[in-house]
Amino acid sequence: MNTNKKEALLHAAKELFGECGYVETTFKKISERAGVALGLLTHHYGNKEKLFLASGLDVLANFLEKLREATAGATSGFDGVMLFCRTYLDFSIDKDSNWLVLVRCSPYSDMKTKTDRDIMDSMFSQVHQELEQIIVRGIKDGTITNVDSKATAQVIISLMVGANRTKVLTPYACPSLYEDVLAFVSRAIRA
Amino acid sequence: MNTNKKEALLHAAKELFGECGYVETTFKKISERAGVALGLLTHHYGNKEKLFLASGLDVLANFLEKLREATAGATSGFDGVMLFCRTYLDFSIDKDSNWLVLVRCSPYSDMKTKTDRDIMDSMFSQVHQELEQIIVRGIKDGTITNVDSKATAQVIISLMVGANRTKVLTPYACPSLYEDVLAFVSRAIRA
Amino acid sequence: MNTNKKEALLHAAKELFGECGYVETTFKKISERAGVALGLLTHHYGNKEKLFLASGLDVLANFLEKLREATAGATSGFDGVMLFCRTYLDFSIDKDSNWLVLVRCSPYSDMKTKTDRDIMDSMFSQVHQELEQIIVRGIKDGTITNVDSKATAQVIISLMVGANRTKVLTPYACPSLYEDVLAFVSRAIRA
Amino acid sequence: MNTNKKEALLHAAKELFGECGYVETTFKKISERAGVALGLLTHHYGNKEKLFLASGLDVLANFLEKLREATAGATSGFDGVMLFCRTYLDFSIDKDSNWLVLVRCSPYSDMKTKTDRDIMDSMFSQVHQELEQIIVRGIKDGTITNVDSKATAQVIISLMVGANRTKVLTPYACPSLYEDVLAFVSRAIRA
DNA sequence: TATGAATGAGATTTCATTCAT
DNA sequence: AATGAATGAAATCTCATTCAT
Numbered sequence: 001m002n003t004n005k006k007e008a009l010l011h012a013a014k015e016l017f018g019e020c021g022y023v024e025t026t027f028k029k030i031s032e033r034a035g036v037a038l039g040l041l042t043h044h045y046g047n048k049e050k051l052f053l054a055s056g057l058d059v060l061a062n063f064l065e066k067l068r069e070a071t072a073g074a075t076s077g078f079d080g081v082m083l084f085c086r087t088y089l090d091f092s093i094d095k096d097s098n099w100l101v102l103v104r105c106s107p108y109s110d111m112k113t114k115t116d117r118d119i120m121d122s123m124f125s126q127v128h129q130e131l132e133q134i135i136v137r138g139i140k141d142g143t144i145t146n147v148d149s150k151a152t153a154q155v156i157i158s159l160m161v162g163a164n165r166t167k168v169l170t171p172y173a174c175p176s177l178y179e180d181v182l183a184f185v186s187r188a189i190r191a
Numbered sequence: 192m193n194t195n196k197k198e199a200l201l202h203a204a205k206e207l208f209g210e211c212g213y214v215e216t217t218f219k220k221i222s223e224r225a226g227v228a229l230g231l232l233t234h235h236y237g238n239k240e241k242l243f244l245a246s247g248l249d250v251l252a253n254f255l256e257k258l259r260e261a262t263a264g265a266t267s268g269f270d271g272v273m274l275f276c277r278t279y280l281d282f283s284i285d286k287d288s289n290w291l292v293l294v295r296c297s298p299y300s301d302m303k304t305k306t307d308r309d310i311m312d313s314m315f316s317q318v319h320q321e322l323e324q325i326i327v328r329g330i331k332d333g334t335i336t337n338v339d340s341k342a343t344a345q346v347i348i349s350l351m352v353g354a355n356r357t358k359v360l361t362p363y364a365c366p367s368l369y370e371d372v373l374a375f376v377s378r379a380i381r382a
Numbered sequence: 383m384n385t386n387k388k389e390a391l392l393h394a395a396k397e398l399f400g401e402c403g404y405v406e407t408t409f410k411k412i413s414e415r416a417g418v419a420l421g422l423l424t425h426h427y428g429n430k431e432k433l434f435l436a437s438g439l440d441v442l443a444n445f446l447e448k449l450r451e452a453t454a455g456a457t458s459g460f461d462g463v464m465l466f467c468r469t470y471l472d473f474s475i476d477k478d479s480n481w482l483v484l485v486r487c488s489p490y491s492d493m494k495t496k497t498d499r500d501i502m503d504s505m506f507s508q509v510h511q512e513l514e515q516i517i518v519r520g521i522k523d524g525t526i527t528n529v530d531s532k533a534t535a536q537v538i539i540s541l542m543v544g545a546n547r548t549k550v551l552t553p554y555a556c557p558s559l560y561e562d563v564l565a566f567v568s569r570a571i572r573a
Numbered sequence: 574m575n576t577n578k579k580e581a582l583l584h585a586a587k588e589l590f591g592e593c594g595y596v597e598t599t600f601k602k603i604s605e606r607a608g609v610a611l612g613l614l615t616h617h618y619g620n621k622e623k624l625f626l627a628s629g630l631d632v633l634a635n636f637l638e639k640l641r642e643a644t645a646g647a648t649s650g651f652d653g654v655m656l657f658c659r660t661y662l663d664f665s666i667d668k669d670s671n672w673l674v675l676v677r678c679s680p681y682s683d684m685k686t687k688t689d690r691d692i693m694d695s696m697f698s699q700v701h702q703e704l705e706q707i708i709v710r711g712i713k714d715g716t717i718t719n720v721d722s723k724a725t726a727q728v729i730i731s732l733m734v735g736a737n738r739t740k741v742l743t744p745y746a747c748p749s750l751y752e753d754v755l756a757f758v759s760r761a762i763r764a
Numbered sequence: 765t766a767t768g769a770a771t772g773a774g775a776t777t778t779c780a781t782t783c784a785t
Numbered sequence: 786a787a788t789g790a791a792t793g794a795a796a797t798c799t800c801a802t803t804c805a806t
Contacts, residue, residue, distance in 0.1 A: 016314070023214045062215040063303075070195050099298065117362075121361065121363060122363060124361075124363075125363060128363070129246065140210060145378070148367075148371065150365065151365050151367055151368065152371065152375070153355060154365055154368055154371070155350070155354065155368070155371050155375045157353070157357070158353035158354040158356070158357045158368075158372065159346070159349060159353055159354075160353065161348045161352070161353035161356055161357065162348070162349035162350055162351065162352035162353030162354070163346065163349040163350075163353070165349070165352055165353070166345060166348070166349045166352065169317070170312065171308075171312060172312065172316060172319070173343050174341065174345055175343065176339075176342055176344070177345055177349075180339065180342040180343065180345070180346050181346050181349065184343070184346045184379045185379075187378065187379045187380075188338070188375045188376075188378045188379035189378075
């Protein structure tokens with residue numbers, strides 16, 4: 001909005017990739033929404049793929065920060081997992097988080113270049129590690145049943161991914177879906 | 192394959208939509224793989240969107256049939272849920288099922304026309320109903336803990352969706368992921 | 383409508399060429415409206431151009447017949463011209479005459495082949511001759527002012543053509559346009 | 574012509590729409606004649622329809638200007654009408670006026686969009702108003718017989734339209750047609 | 765840094781016509 | 786005579802990217 005046109009572009013890109021998906025988002029749309037010349041896009045970001053990556057990483061960085069804040073305040077391993085899940089789901093429906101960029105265009109979707117996928121994957125793996133650590137803590141402190149921590153982290157994140165898609169992409173999601181998801185996780189892992 | 196060009200088109204389309212996604216799948220690719228003239232596509236299916244819908248519905252119909260066969264043979268509600276989940280996950284990695292069409296192009300993704308989305312959604316809601324019924328049975332026969340059947344069906348299917356995406360779209364899925372998912376579900380619902 | 387599919391095709395073609403023009407009228411549209419197989423079109427009429435010509439000539443033949451009937455009953459040259467004009471204009475707004483085929487697709491518009499144009503032109507020249515003869519009669523019987531009969535026939539037919547286009551193609555034609563046209567002709571030629 | 578590619582496109586478009594009609598004029602033909610890349614057409618004009626509209630309006634604007642200049646110099650109402658007609662007909666056979674765009678593609682022909690038709694119609698109605706005003710003047714100054722001015726304007730313009738089509742679209746027009754048309758008008762309106 | 769005109773490859777779609785049945 | 790599947794050329798339009806200013 002201010003004079004920083006590079007940021008204005010990123011802002012518009014995050015919105016549009018989330019609203020329209022990768023393919024339907026065009027340079028023209030982005031530059032128009034940002035109120036900026038078309039040519040600045042390649043000037044600042046090189047090409048569409050890189051702009052896309054920048055958009056996704058920006059959202060993902062905010063996401064990771066929120067998750068870490070949440071788990072940092074946990075009173076127990078079990079509590080940490082539940083905080084992690086709640087934070088995940090809250091972030092995914094926060095109007096200002098531009099989460100949809102990740103839903104439509106994450107590692108879970110289209111990503112052309114090998115390098116770009118790798119960067120995204122390594123960011124996502126940090127999300128997994130964060131959850132895995134708190135699960136390990138829960139097993140140690142006796143609040144979580146004895147499971148394989150890495151595998152369970154993947155299962156729980158899979159549930160987050162699926163629940164989120166059901167919520168934001170389908171018309172038939174229960175209003176209480178997220179609450180039910182949390183209860184489901186709780187039953188599955190509590191010691 | 193030789194005489195029926197209409198079916199050859201559908202066959203090629205299912206493969207390609209799954210491999211490449213909607214946008215990257217072109218008329219040229221489809222007609223070449225089907226060994227058929229370019230114009231036959233619109234002649235038989237009207238346009239790309241309708242062919243896409245036909246592809247998805249075809250896979251979904253096979254899917255539903257498999258799920259119904261599975262739950263029909265259940266010895267209890269709990270057993271039925273586990274059979275449902277196992278069948279879901281097996282189908283999703285069956286080489287011949289063309290499951291990826293749904294992963295990339297289902298209600299969980301892009302669908303341009305309102306009508307097409309509605310048709311897809313109503314097919315998917317049958318999947319939910321199938322699971323819900325077997326959950327109800329499990330609650331009645333005492334093999335499943337007392338939960339809201341509709342919400343729990345959504346949670347479990349969300350987990351299937353997420354686990355499947357993790358398996359087929361990411362490079363970091365544990366080999367044992369599907370087994371861990373089943374164990375997770377079991378812990379969460381067993382009475 | 384009966385069993386004669388060749389005629390059904392011509393009937394549908396006349397309607398559609400008039401409604402949609404040459405280019406927008408497709409074989410598919412024609413065969414569907416006629417309730418007849420697509421392949422019959424080329425079977426019976428060779429190609430689109432020839433079918434178009436047949437449609438136009440059919441309307442034109444009916445038109446010429448009406449004009450001849452009208453002038454045949456004239457009590458004087460002047461009366462004949464006025465009858466000619468009235469018949470022209472009436473025919474052009476008769477719902478059943480399929481006149482629009484000629485408006486959109488006559489010598490006054492698109493006609494690809496030299497031969498086809500020539501056939502149409504020769505039919506139209508008969509319309510001119512018909513009017514010219516009655517003008518000659520009017521000059522002889524003293525009911526029409528002394529003018530060049532051939533040129534005046536062209537002028538009057540030009541007025542018919544233009545008035546008709548104004549009536550059927552524009553939104554701003556006066557309701558009384560045709561009456562005013564007749565009065566205008568009357569003033570211009572009456573002895 | 575060299576530097577301004579947008580104008581070069583419009584110039585080529587006016588020529589080609591006139592020569593070939595709307596449908597037969599292709600993006601390829603236009604861009605080749607203009608010596609410009611294919612994509613520039615949509616870049617500058619949006620789509621074919623809009624370029625077509627721009628072409629027509631450009632010719633029409635020149636046309637209106639010429640008509641106004643002509644009637645402005647009239648010594649009487651009658652003289653004005655005759656000047657109007659002569660200017661109309663002259664413009665229509667001026668090699669440089671690109672008049673054929675209007676013949677083939679004016680309100681008197683195909684125009685897809687409602688909005689585009691409206692714009693064209695409103696331009697054409699200015700032509701009618703111009704003639705109507707000079708007729709009113711003629712009736713007042715006693716040089717034109719007492720007629721309904723609006724209706725008579727429509728009749729005269731109809732005659733211009735038809736005469737012009739006869740001249741430029743048919744092979745059998747008299748060389749003297751335009752002179753005869755002027756004489757015809759004169760007889761019909763002179764007081 | 766900033767602009768937007770310019771490019772051209774490529775996608776979807778249309779459709780007259782052919783042809784086997 | 787009748788059918789409609791099959792063909793492929795051609796049209797319109799999109800859009801990432803380049804580049805002169």
